[in-house]
Amino acid sequence: MRRVGTLAVPYVAGILLLVAVPSLGAVALAFTDFSGVSAPVFTGLDNFRRLLGDEGFWRALGNSGVYVVIAVPLRLAIAVSLALLLNRRGPGVGAARAAAYLPTVVPDVAYAFVWLWLLNPFYGPLALVADAAGYSPGWLTDPWGARISIAVMGAFQIGEAFLVALAARHTIPSVIYEAAAVDGLRPLQVVRRITLPIMAPVLALLALRDVVFSFQANFVPALVLTDGGPRYATTFLPLYIYRQAFRYFRLGYASAMTISMFVLTALVIYVQYRLARRWRLI
Amino acid sequence: MTVSVSGLVKAYPGSRRHPAPVRAVDGVDLEVADGELLVAVGPSGSGKTTLLRCIAGLEDPDRGRVSIAGRDVTGLRAGDRDVAMVFQEYALYPHLSAGRNVTLGLQARKVPADTVARKLQEVAALLDLEDALERLPSELSGGERQRVALARAIVREPAAFLMDEPLSNLDAALRARTRADIRSLQRRLATTTIYVTHDQVEAMTMGDRVAVLRDGRLQQVADPDTLYARPATGFVARFLGSPPMNVVPADALGISGRAPAVGVRAERLRIVPRGRFRGEVVAVERLGAHSIVHVRRGEASILVRVDRDPPAEGAPVEIDFDDDDLHLFQSMDGARLP
Numbered sequence: 001m002r003r004v005g006t007l008a009v010p011y012v013a014g015i016l017l018l019v020a021v022p023s024l025g026a027v028a029l030a031f032t033d034f035s036g037v038s039a040p041v042f043t044g045l046d047n048f049r050r051l052l053g054d055e056g057f058w059r060a061l062g063n064s065g066v067y068v069v070i071a072v073p074l075r076l077a078i079a080v081s082l083a084l085l086l087n088r089r090g091p092g093v094g095a096a097r098a099a100a101y102l103p104t105v106v107p108d109v110a111y112a113f114v115w116l117w118l119l120n121p122f123y124g125p126l127a128l129v130a131d132a133a134g135y136s137p138g139w140l141t142d143p144w145g146a147r148i149s150i151a152v153m154g155a156f157q158i159g160e161a162f163l164v165a166l167a168a169r170h171t172i173p174s175v176i177y178e179a180a181a182v183d184g185l186r187p188l189q190v191v192r193r194i195t196l197p198i199m200a201p202v203l204a205l206l207a208l209r210d211v212v213f214s215f216q217a218n219f220v221p222a223l224v225l226t227d228g229g230p231r232y233a234t235t236f237l238p239l240y241i242y243r244q245a246f247r248y249f250r251l252g253y254a255s256a257m258t259i260s261m262f263v264l265t266a267l268v269i270y271v272q273y274r275l276a277r278r279w280r281l282i
Numbered sequence: 283m284t285v286s287v288s289g290l291v292k293a294y295p296g297s298r299r300h301p302a303p304v305r306a307v308d309g310v311d312l313e314v315a316d317g318e319l320l321v322a323v324g325p326s327g328s329g330k331t332t333l334l335r336c337i338a339g340l341e342d343p344d345r346g347r348v349s350i351a352g353r354d355v356t357g358l359r360a361g362d363r364d365v366a367m368v369f370q371e372y373a374l375y376p377h378l379s380a381g382r383n384v385t386l387g388l389q390a391r392k393v394p395a396d397t398v399a400r401k402l403q404e405v406a407a408l409l410d411l412e413d414a415l416e417r418l419p420s421e422l423s424g425g426e427r428q429r430v431a432l433a434r435a436i437v438r439e440p441a442a443f444l445m446d447e448p449l450s451n452l453d454a455a456l457r458a459r460t461r462a463d464i465r466s467l468q469r470r471l472a473t474t475t476i477y478v479t480h481d482q483v484e485a486m487t488m489g490d491r492v493a494v495l496r497d498g499r500l501q502q503v504a505d506p507d508t509l510y511a512r513p514a515t516g517f518v519a520r521f522l523g524s525p526p527m528n529v530v531p532a533d534a535l536g537i538s539g540r541a542p543a544v545g546v547r548a549e550r551l552r553i554v555p556r557g558r559f560r561g562e563v564v565a566v567e568r569l570g571a572h573s574i575v576h577v578r579r580g581e582a583s584i585l586v587r588v589d590r591d592p593p594a595e596g597a598p599v600e601i602d603f604d605d606d607d608l609h610l611f612q613s614m615d616g617a618r619l620p
Contacts, residue, residue, distance in 0.1 A: 178340050179373035183387035183434070184361030193386065197377045 029255035036249050047256035057257060059232055060240035061264070063147070067236055068214045068268075070151040075210055079158040080203065083165035084195065097166070104159025112224035115153045119225070140226060143233030150221045150234055154214070161206050168202040169195065204281040208272055215265050237261050283351035283364075283441035283474050285314040285337060290346035292332050292498075306332040307343070308498035314442075317472040319465070320503075321489035323479055325521070329498035330478045331446055337476065338444050339363050351441045361390075366435035370447040372427050374419040374434075380426070381406070381415035384433045405437045408467070425456050432464070436471065443468070443475040449484065461488060482522045486510070494518050496615075514618050516611035519545045525574055525585045529614055534582035535559060535603070541610035541619050548574060548587040550607035557602035566592045577601065 030047055034040035051057055082100045086093055103111060119140055121127050130136070139145035172195065180190050196203070219238040222228055228235035228243075235243075241261070245254035292307040307329045314320045322330040335341040337348050339360030347356045355363045366387075374383050381402055388398045406412045409429045419427055428448065435443055448464070449457045465488050468475050479485055485492045486506045494501040494509070494517075502514035513519035519527040529545040532538050536559035553575070561579035573592040577584045577599060586601060593599050610619040 173371075173373070175369055175371055175373040176375060178360075179367070179369060179375070179434075180386075181340065181360040182338055182365065182367045183390060183438075185386070185390045186361075189390055193390075194375060198375075200377070 026255040026258055029252050030259045031256075032252040034252040034255075036251050040252060043252070047253050048260070050253065051256055051260060056232070056235070056240060057237075060235050060237045063233065063235060064215055064218070064237040064261075066147055067151055067218050068211055070148065071154050071214045071218075072207060072210045074151060074155045075158050075161060075214075076203065076207060078155050079161035079206070080165045080196075080199070082158070082162050083169050084191065087166065087169045097162075100162050101159040103156040108220040109224060111157070112153075112221050115149075115221070116225055119149055141230055143230055146226050146230060146234050150218055150225060153221055153225070154217060157217075161210065164202060164206060165199065168199045172198050200281045204272075204276040208269055208276075211268055211272065212265055215261065284316050284349075285312075285442050285474055285476060286349045287312040287333070287337065288347050288349075290333065290336055290348070291344045292329075292336055292341055293344055305329075305498050307336065310346070310495075310498070310500055312493060312500065312503065314474055314476060316474055318490045319468050319475045319477060319488060320491050320493060321477045321479060321485040322493045322495060323482055323485035323521075324495035324501075326480060327497075328495040330480075330495050332498075333495070334367075334444050334446055334476060334478045337442075338365055338367050340367075364441040365444055366438045366440040366442075368431050368435050368443065368445040368448040370450055372419075372431040372448075372451075374427060374430055376419055379416050379418055380411065380422060380430045380433075383419065383430055384415075384437050387434065387438050401437050405433045408436070409433050424452055425460070428452060428460065432467075436467075436473075439473075441474065443473055443477075445475065445477045447479055448477075449479075450481075464488070483524060486522060492522075494521060496521075512618070513545075513609065515615060516543055516545065516613060516618075517615040519609060519611070520614075523547065525587070527609065528584045529609075529611060530582040530584065531614075534579055534584070535608075537608075540608075541612070543611040543614050543616070545609035545611060546603055546607050548585040550603055551584070551586040552602045553586060553588060553593060553599050554602045555600060557600035560598060560600050563593050563595050563597050563599055566595055568592070575599075 029040060031042060031044060032040035033043045033046070086097050086100065106114070118124050118126055121138075121140065126139075139149045176194060176198075177190065180194050185193065216238055218234075218236045219242065222234045222236050222239045223242075226234040228239050237257070238261075241254045241257045244250045244257065288311050290307050290310045291305065293303040293305045296302045296304060310329075310333060312320075312333075322333060324330045332341060336343045337350075339355070339358060339362075343356070347354055349355065350363055350365065374380075375386065378386065384405060385398050385402050388401065393401075402415070403412075406415055409432060411426070411429055411433055414422055414426050414430070419430070422430065428451070431448065435445075445464075449460055452460060461484060464477075477484075477488060485494075486509070489506060491503055491505050492509055493503045496517050502509060502518050504512075504514075509518060509522055513522065513527065516529045520529050525548050527545045527547050528551070529543055532541055532544045535544055535546070537544065559579060561577035561584060563575055564578045564583070565576040567574040567576075571589075573588045575586045575588050575592050577586055584601070586599075611617065612619060
């Protein structure tokens with residue numbers, strides 16, 4: 001037991017130094033006015049009061065909400081579909097599984113630049129296809145086009161969810177499918193009535209996790225692809241907080257927003273969790 | 283409804299170590315009459331389960347045809363064959379209540395809801411499952427799971443039941459009871475049934491007829507009495523019966539020239555003061571009503587059933603038999619000689 005404890009020391013030290021202490025620092029800073037240059041000045045709940053009247057904050061929160069609503073179902077649907085498609089062993093399946101996982105291991109910034117090229121309205125390959133079809137692409141210049149583009153881009157980085165779904169599918173014994181075949185269920189009925197319900201607890205967990213992830217994961221694409229535009233349409237909460245902190249040096253205010261984002265995320269997770277419990281998914 | 287199989291062949295590709303393909307089912311012809319319970323029995327690897335899966339539509343045979351109720355179903359998928367299957371591990375849907383497990387097949391076939399509800403009540407009453415319908419499979423006992431699996435098959439009123447060792451996961455006492463239950467249920471429903479087992483007691487007690495398989499081939503298909511009285515091969519003789527028939531080289535019984543191998547049932551041998559051959563008692567199994575005496579004669583081990591006062595271990599014994607009780611075979615596993 002002592003040996004196991006010793007082994008955990010580097011990890012625990014890392015968590016304390018890199019996560020716990022800065023988090024507590026952020027909580028403390030949220031109640032101050034702090035520019036990073038002079039010493040922080042305690043201002044009580046001022047930052048939070050200001051937050052309530054900050055149009056930019058609410059817009060960013062709305063953008064993040066829209067992103068979560070589009071991206072989470074999309075990502076889950078793609079991850080689960082791929083897992084069900086690539087469940088069977090066969091020629092090419094190993095390569096296809098690797099391909100499904102690959103976008104997840106590409107560094108975020110590099111991945112964003114690939115999409116910047118793909119979506120480029122002048123010489124990007126998607127634009128060429130759209131041009132040929134007689135459609136002029138507005139996917140980075142139109143607010144909804146930009147939001148959807150960033151959600152679609154995130155829909156390919158589903159490696160972990162794909163792996164978890166694949167593992168969950170593997171735990172269903174094949175004899176269950178044989179029973180369903182003899183019972184006369186058609187392939188789609190099997191997916192709807194057997195596979196997905198059995199996988200439901202895992203899917204619910206993946207959904208919870210993906211909501212947390214999606215509230216944060218759009219920072220790099222929004223920064224590289226759209227710089228928060230057009231007209232703030234892709235200024236999601238993480239980007240807005242980042243700008244407040246490191247462009248305008250309102251570190252106290254940014255901390256207050258971070259805390260708010262944390263509380264809101266926890267709230268969404270709690271609602272999801274209650275729903276999952278009520279539907280007996282977990 | 284009748285079930286018939288003709289010229290059925292199913293081979294599996296060999297492994298790296300044994301590259302030759304394995305013929306799990308090797309040219310089987312079988313006719314199961316309407317309402318009959320046919321038991322397919324054999325040691326593991328004899329092809330009995332593969333045969334059943336070919337009939338169910340869970341395996342595609344390489345050659346041969348499967349007909350159900352006079353209709354060629356060889357190319358049809360499992361769900362279109364009008365058969366129901368009871369699996370060895372029951373294969374209940376883990377996320378559905380017992381009741382929903384029973385009715386899912388009907389719902390998939392778009393049977394009206396009121397009909398589904400009525401049939402569920404009927405089958406639940408038949409199998410004494412009324413109190414279990416709301417529970418999940420994980421909340422059921424082994425015996426209840428087994429009955430839910432049976433109910434799921436019965437509720438569909440299929441042309442035939444296919445049962446793959448449905449009792450092997452039950453304890454001995456429950457198995458004996460369920461054996462009788464399934465038998466009487468099958469008689470009452472008069473549904474054609476193919477029942478696969480490796481247990482020769484199940485085969486002999488349940489089957490209207492028994493098909494004995496070995497290495498993918500049918501050894502004999504007959505009613506239990508015929509199988510016992512006139513086994514078609516030495517293998518059948520040694521596989522069925524408790525204890526199985528003594529099949530030994532002819533000289534082990536002190537006779538020679540009539541056949542390469544001879545068989546005689548343990549209950550047809552008598553320990554007498556002066557018999558036709560002599561051996562040594564190596565073990566005695568006392569079973570209460572009778573004992574099985576293991577007698578060694580040269581290389582051969584011969585079982586003798588003794589109703590009272592078995593000899594002591596190590597004692598020399600003289601054994602007698604009648605020529606009428608001998609079964610002659612071409613070899614230890616080979617065909618019966620007339």
